[in-house]
Amino acid sequence: MPKFCSKECEEQGTICDFCEFYDFNGDENGAYTGDGWCNKFNIQKEPFEGYNCEEFVCFRINKSIWKLILIELLHKMGGIIWRKIFMFMNGIT
Ligand code: SF4
Numbered sequence: 003m004p005k006f007c008s009k010e011c012e013e014q015g016t017i018c019d020f021c022e023f024y025d026f027n028g029d030e031n032g033a034y035t036g037d038g039w040c041n042k043f044n045i046q047k048e049p050f051e052g053y054n055c056e057e058f059v060c061f062r063i064n065k066s067i068w069k070l071i072l073i074e075l076l077h078k079m080g081g082i083i084w085r086k087i088f089m090f091m092n093g094i095t
């Protein structure tokens with residue numbers, strides 16, 4: 003069963019980039035290196051993958067507010083872009 007932090011999160015659905023088990027593996031500038039990793043299944047995963055994953059756990063669950071703010075800032079641009087690519091690839095408008 004996927005675990006979501008909120009109703010809005012649930013509506014957006016599962017995606018590796020927002021999953022507790024995902025390592026984005028960004029470089030020193032925060033740019034994606036093409037080597038994202040799922041620590042649950044121990045396989046390489048792109049940030050926009052993870053659609054309908056049963057093991058998804060939203061990264062916001064059990065995080066302090068300061069850590070959340072930092073993560074949100076780091077993810078702000080990348081997350082929006084990946085989510086758009088994901089939605090485009092899955093034909094969601
Ligand atoms: S494959 Fe599933 S468990 Fe792994 S990072 Fe993606 S959403 Fe999370």
Ligand SMILES: [Zn+2]
Pocket residue numbers: 006007008011012060061062063
């Ligand atoms: Zn969430």
